[in-house]
Amino acid sequence: MSQADIEQVRLPRRRDAQERRDKLIAAAQREFAVRGVDASLEKIARDAGVAIGTLYRHFPTRLDLLLAAFEPRLQEFLDGAKKALERDDPWEGFVCYLENLFGMQAGDRGFNDFLSRRFPGHANTERIHDQMCRQIQDVLTRAQNAGVARPDITQGDIVNLIWSNGRIIDATRAAAPNAWRRYLYLMLDAYRAERAHPIPEPPMTDEQLYDAMVQLNERE
Amino acid sequence: MSQADIEQVRLPRRRDAQERRDKLIAAAQREFAVRGVDASLEKIARDAGVAIGTLYRHFPTRLDLLLAAFEPRLQEFLDGAKKALERDDPWEGFVCYLENLFGMQAGDRGFNDFLSRRFPGHANTERIHDQMCRQIQDVLTRAQNAGVARPDITQGDIVNLIWSNGRIIDATRAAAPNAWRRYLYLMLDAYRAERAHPIPEPPMTDEQLYDAMVQLNERE
DNA sequence: GGTCAACCGGAGGGATGCCTCATATTATTC
DNA sequence: GAATAATATGAGGCATCCCTCCGGTTGACC
Numbered sequence: 001m002s003q004a005d006i007e008q009v010r011l012p013r014r015r016d017a018q019e020r021r022d023k024l025i026a027a028a029q030r031e032f033a034v035r036g037v038d039a040s041l042e043k044i045a046r047d048a049g050v051a052i053g054t055l056y057r058h059f060p061t062r063l064d065l066l067l068a069a070f071e072p073r074l075q076e077f078l079d080g081a082k083k084a085l086e087r088d089d090p091w092e093g094f095v096c097y098l099e100n101l102f103g104m105q106a107g108d109r110g111f112n113d114f115l116s117r118r119f120p121g122h123a124n125t126e127r128i129h130d131q132m133c134r135q136i137q138d139v140l141t142r143a144q145n146a147g148v149a150r151p152d153i154t155q156g157d158i159v160n161l162i163w164s165n166g167r168i169i170d171a172t173r174a175a176a177p178n179a180w181r182r183y184l185y186l187m188l189d190a191y192r193a194e195r196a197h198p199i200p201e202p203p204m205t206d207e208q209l210y211d212a213m214v215q216l217n218e219r220e
Numbered sequence: 221m222s223q224a225d226i227e228q229v230r231l232p233r234r235r236d237a238q239e240r241r242d243k244l245i246a247a248a249q250r251e252f253a254v255r256g257v258d259a260s261l262e263k264i265a266r267d268a269g270v271a272i273g274t275l276y277r278h279f280p281t282r283l284d285l286l287l288a289a290f291e292p293r294l295q296e297f298l299d300g301a302k303k304a305l306e307r308d309d310p311w312e313g314f315v316c317y318l319e320n321l322f323g324m325q326a327g328d329r330g331f332n333d334f335l336s337r338r339f340p341g342h343a344n345t346e347r348i349h350d351q352m353c354r355q356i357q358d359v360l361t362r363a364q365n366a367g368v369a370r371p372d373i374t375q376g377d378i379v380n381l382i383w384s385n386g387r388i389i390d391a392t393r394a395a396a397p398n399a400w401r402r403y404l405y406l407m408l409d410a411y412r413a414e415r416a417h418p419i420p421e422p423p424m425t426d427e428q429l430y431d432a433m434v435q436l437n438e439r440e
Numbered sequence: 441g442g443t444c445a446a447c448c449g450g451a452g453g454g455a456t457g458c459c460t461c462a463t464a465t466t467a468t469t470c
Numbered sequence: 471g472a473a474t475a476a477t478a479t480g481a482g483g484c485a486t487c488c489c490t491c492c493g494g495t496t497g498a499c500c
Contacts, residue, residue, distance in 0.1 A: 163384075171432045200402075
């Protein structure tokens with residue numbers, strides 16, 4: 001597939017088509033942000049002022065629309081998050097990374113959903129998730145090597161943290177929009193190396209983590 | 221309303237009616253446990269081998285069925301949880317209470333849902349929730365007074381813990397059914413007095429908590 | 441065993457969502 | 471200003487769920 005072919009796919013030829021596509025993406029971003037990734041496609045089409053058939057013409061599957069709506073923002077997030085790694089203080093880097101991540105979850109329910117789910121076999125989403133896992137691993141390992149984060153935790157534990165934060169955000173978005181920040185700082189005390197207590201249960205394996213995220217996606 | 225009236229309501233006169241009612245409750249317990257409190261009522265009726273109209277005859281609203289299915293188990297849980305308060309060691313009592321609670325969440329998705337939601341204006345459910353809040357407050361205050369739990373946390377923080385555990389359980393139930401226990405022990409390190417660092421965000425107020433739980437219930 | 445109130449079944453109306461396809465429209469090209 | 475290929479439309483089929491209502495059934499009581 002040549003570059004030209006790709007351009008062919010990405011940019012519809014006709015101007016009106018491009019306009020409708022843009023409107024659809026904008027509506028999708030709004031709707032996903034409020035209702036999560038399971039938002040009604042028919043409502044998105046209505047909001048965009050476009051017929052449902054047109055939505056399906058541009059985005060044959062929900063995932064196509066999801067990616068079009070989120071990919072730029074996700075990539076931007078991934079790039080921005082690198083800054084956490086550039087902090088001098090490894091603990092600050094760890095905190096900064098999580099704070100940024102949690103904040104994005106709080107601001108966009110779709111983003112929140114997207115983080116918790118994996119879409120097996122879809123190269124683009126897998127790439128994004130893998131990239132994020134690597135960031136988490138980096139930021140965690142660095143803090144562990146510096147002796148500030150406890151050594152007995154893994155990337156999977158951070159994913160758990162992301163899940164739980166997602167739930168807290170879902171619950172508190174309306175009533176206490178900043179509650180997640182309190183939760184984060186509370187949780188940070190669980191991750192400090194000083195005076196850590198042993199944990200009886202082993203961490204989740206990578207396969208378990210992966211399965212769990214696929215599961216979250218499949219269960220209505 | 222006399223005791224006789226209550227009996228009248230609770231025990232339908234005809235034997236076949238009582239049998240169907242029992243079958244419905246049994247099916248509801250199974251279905252709520254697997255699918256959560258939003259399980260399809262039509263499927264529950266089908267599973268019970270009963271027509272949908274019969275379900276509605278016995279349980280005019282979803283909440284009626286929910287209560288019939290969960291109330292005994294909930295009451296049993298509340299009674300059992302008192303044991304945590306009888307422990308000599310306040311910290312052990314705290315841990316024991318949470319472990320028992322989390323374990324019940326893990327075993328029943330409906331129970332898990334039910335814990336996180338409030339149903340305004342329904343005396344029975346409010347009573348159960350209030351009773352639980354009091355238990356949490358007791359177990360926490362005791363551990364705080366003994367100096368083993370950090371003093372800057374509130375009942376609302378424990379509710380947050382319940383929410384997050386609920387999410388982790390939903391995610392890991394199939395792939396790693398014991399992951400919640402690891403999470404619990406990790407979180408415990410955040411609640412120990414000896415490890416506490418200041419938290420920048422104030423705790424949620426009681427109203428915020430209440431609103432959040434109602435919200436969770438109202439959002440599809 | 442007959443009567444009757446209590447009970448049951450399940451069709452059906454209404455809502456929502458997914459997705460397709462035949463038809464109508466329109467931007468672009470010549 | 472045609473011709474045409476790309477595009478848009480939205481009705482409609484299918485599925486799921488909620489809930490109601492009325493005709494038919496049956497247990498309980500005399």
